[in-house]
Amino acid sequence: MRWACILLPQLALDGVLRVHPDPATPLALVTGTPQRRVLRALNSAAKALGLRPGQSLTAAHVLTRDFTLVEYDPARIEHWQQLLAAWAYRFSSQVSLRYPRCLLLEVESSFALFGPWPRFEARLRRELTALGFRHRIVVAPNPAAARVLANAYDGLAVANQDELREALGRMPVDRAGLEREAATAFARMGLRHLEQVLALPRETVARRFPAEVLQHLDTLLGDRPLALECYRPPDEFDLRIELNFEVESHQALLFPLRRLTADLAAFLACRDSGVQRFTLHLEHRDLPETRVPVGLLSAEREAAMLFELARGRLEQLQVPAPVRAFRLQARDLPAFVPERRELFDERPQQSLPWEQLRERLRARLGDDAVHGLAARADHRPECAWQQDAEGPQAPLPPGPPRPGWLLREPMPLRDSSVRILAGPERIESGWWDGGDVRRDYYLVETRGGQRGWAFRTVNGEGPLLLHGWFA
Structure with a gap:
């Protein structure tokens, strides 16, 4: 060995x-009794002023107070x-x-x-x-x-x-x-x-x-x-940094925040785990501490990503009072599964994995501004998806192509030069919940080359109703 x-x-x-x-x-660490303060350690800038370890604070102040x-x-x-x-x-x-x-x-x-x-x-x-x-x-x-x-x-x-x-x-x-x-x-x-x-x-x-x-x-x-x-x-991470002066701006808090998240990333790497939730504690002189929760949808441990997410949450906060100390606590440390990537990535510096982009958007815009979509077992287009579904999602069932942009309300298609490319595809559903529909859908193309999804009610007359656009 x-x-x-x-x-x-x-x-x-x-x-x-x-x-x-x-x-x-110049910086010096001091120790000793109140009657005799002694310099314990010095950085190079302090030594350049003529200070030395073991020197009394009184003698050091005779040389310089800088x-x-x-x-x-x-x-x-x-x-x-x-x-x-x-x-x-x-x-x-x-x-x-x-x-x-x-x-x-x-x-x-x-x-x-x-x-x-x-x-x-x-x-x-x-x-x-x-x-x-x-x-x-x-x-x-x-x-x-x-x-x-x-x-x-x-x-x-x-x-x-x-x-x-x-x-x-x-x-x-x-x-x-x-x-x-x-x-x-x-x-x-x-x-x-x-x-x-x-x-x-x-x-x-x-x-x-x-x-x-x-x-x-x-x-x-x-x-x-x-x-x-x-x-x-240990099974949790807890690190506190006491600031040398009271900080009032978000920009001045970024330096200790970067150090805290870097230390958290190093700790997670040693445990071969990630973090899904952690909390920033901003300590004030006369007010209770301010807590900034940071939550992720999946476990992560990259230092740069953790910093960006915490920074996004922090910048949304209105700090009520100057900050005297900064603390980061992380207790939810699940197993970390590295992302699978291609061996030969043509432009890795210009790409961002969806998981990281999602978390950055949530940190910048707030949790309520970013939503997920999932398919539902319903043939009616307006009922075939759901928002913020929980749990594992089933893959989309096989079938004809569907538009990526569905209009909130169908609108009449007034363009007389619309060309029908495919159809009809009949959808009859919803009789059990009072939302019965009977429609014939067509794949259409406008004069400008746009492809849309339009329908006409079964046995109905009048113009086609546009329901969505294909990318």
């Missing part, structure tokens, strides 16, 4: 920057780790959050699906970058070794035990995952690299150090298995 360790060195900062409207502006402060929240780190674990679950069934700010996933079993490791690694990096998280990735024969090697390497891929022992031997002792007291003791003995520690007799190490030291070394070398608790994705 081969395990990948994805180390997320600035997870808390990345979690803030990915929802910030302008991540290029930076944004955000409270460091350890709970958000756990939240982002859970989100990334859900994302990683689509690539491997064995994903672990054993170590803070990193993901462990078994990757060798996935090579047959995602290709060899260089291609697989490129995809992981591409998607992590799109999600907005900086990272380092290392592969090793066991998860503990992968985690330790990620302290010093990025992009390292260790294939076997010999390479693993060599790579571990080059690791500094103070970065090998040992307890601080043991690492300090080895340094005082003049042992700077792990290969020097591994060269010591086991009896000497066992006599002078706690048993956990040898256990850790054996785990790194793969001689002692590491028990891991594997991640399992």
Whole structure:
């Protein structure tokens, strides 16, 4: 087996920057007591101002006040780790959050699906970058070794035990995952690299150090298995973004909305499911939250489509007060069945599947503006269809062609040059419900070349009555 360790060195900062409207502006995470506030993490723009992690907020304000402060929240780190674990679950069934700010996933079993490791690694990096998280990735024969090697390497891929022992031997002792007291003791003995520690007799190490030291070394070398608790994705999605300032316009809400729907799409992909209903919650200062339900007729999970549908619903809303936080909840997560498409599509960029077009129209125009039609078992044309039928629909019965445009009321056909192309086709029906009709229908063509469907009552006289037009 081969395990990948994805180390997320600035997870808390990345979690803030990915929802910030302008991540290029100077920003700092602060922590500590009210009496002593300390800078915990900084983006590159803040470091360019001369600020540094560990600096007191008072000293930072002496240098400059031109930076944004955000409270460091350890709970958000756990939240982002859970989100990334859900994302990683689509690539491997064995994903672990054993170590803070990193993901462990078994990757060798996935090579047959995602290709060899260089291609697989490129995809992981591409998607992590799109999600907005900086990272380092290392592969090793066991998860503990992968985690330790990620302290010093990025992009390292260790294939076997010999390479693993060599790579571990080059690791500094103070970065090998040992307890601080043991690492300090080895340094005082003049042992700077792990290969020097591994060269010591086991009896000497066992006599002078706690048993956990040898256990850790054996785990790194793969001689002692590491028990891991594997991640399992939850049954619902719930993500909240607290905005840095109160938002009053729909346009300013699109940035967090895009991030929320992208995270929802990543979560759905890991569960191999879609979403049929989700709710947007707009939180206000002094008013109850505003809920924006988004419903789909079928399960979907494409990020761009989810964003467009939610955007259409949001733009119809009159926001009653400035928005302080944005939340997306999705609990109806049915199985997702991918759409069948042709292998060779001539113009995929100019085509839009009917399901997506239908949902976009419903989002833009409202649920009551888009309706579906279905056939009914009735020969009378005005009764042969129904609107918004529920359940599976039976196919149209075989028979003569019918016009695509049926007039609301038949109208006399005054054109004397009308030519009859086919007919008559007699329809006698409706005696049981009081709507008895007895008609002879004809396929006609006008002087301008239009084809219509006209009838005359049985044994009746007068002009033909036009009932519909053919496309």
